[in-house]
Amino acid sequence: MKRTDETETILEISGLKKYFPLREGFFSRSSRFVRAVDGISFSLARKETMALVGESGCGKSTTAKLVLRLIEPTAGTIRFLGRNVLELGGKELLALRREMQIIFQDTFASLNPRKRVREILSQPFRNYRMDTGNLEEKVAEILELVGLSPPAIFLDRHPHELSGGQRQRVGIARALALHPTLIVADEAVSALDVSVKAQILDLMKRLQRQFDLSFLFITHDLAVVRSLADQVAVMYLGLIVERGPVRRVFSNPLHPYTQALLSATPVPNPRLARQKKRMLLKGDVPSPVDPPKGCRFHTRCPFVMSRCREEEPELKEKGDGLVVACFLHE
């Protein structure tokens, strides 16, 4: 299934939507929906890292679950390694699943507390009934790979007998065991303290080079995006409002929402620093059940124009792979 073409696109998302039906009480037969993801598109190349950023509730985790096909989309297509993921079933889906793994934020919830590290890391091989020769050796090898060395002192421990950083290394080891093509990391370093976070990020970068991995990296931490990602997609209320190479987006954010996100974090940004003005967003994120008409960001946008209240801006190419959905940049 694997090819070596450097710029090979491994993941292609198009018009992806997920509407969750709203349960508004036992007797109501509501036809209202939470529009968690409302028509997003992007693609990811081999060895590339795409960061998904945006405020809480904008649809990042839902996007991750859709990509992994843990939930079914309302509309749209997902192509992975040239296959239409949504059309696959049975053995084919299982084979494709092996190529995409996830790392979670909450290692306490994602690692079985009753299992020892040895069993946790043997499981992926057993699931795929892989003939690995000596399984014990294989497990020791991946422990070394993620810096849990010597493996002998970790093999018999339970998750609660590890530090947070060590637990996350076990999570990464498990994701890596079957040499996937894509790793989806949902806030995988958010719970770790600063120095451990830096170590885990270094580990992920090293493993990415070593195994030609692609990452879909979900985080609210823009410093992490800058250090790790090639591409960034900024989400607001279920939509991507700006997407492009990290360097380009961070040095010259076009969408007012991206500008606000960047100005609210201590990421060094010469251009915004020169303006010496922090852009603070007023108000809360509107409900994804009734998103504002026109541009979804218009209720909080400092540059709102009358047109923004009526029409919905489309993503427009701005060169160098940058796209933005804003009437200021038509």
Ligand SMILES: Nc1ncnc2c1ncn2[C@@H]1O[C@H](COP(=O)(O)OP(=O)(O)OP(=O)(O)O)[C@@H](O)[C@H]1O
């Ligand atoms: N199973 C579900 N049923 C109903 N609504 C859901 C479900 N899962 C998510 N949602 C809603 O969809 C929206 C997007 O949720 P999602 O978890 O994708 O956000 P997020 O961007 O990951 O946020 P956070 O940064 O807080 O993790 C939210 O309004 C959420 O309440």
Ligand SMILES: [Mg+2]
């Ligand atoms: Mg989330």
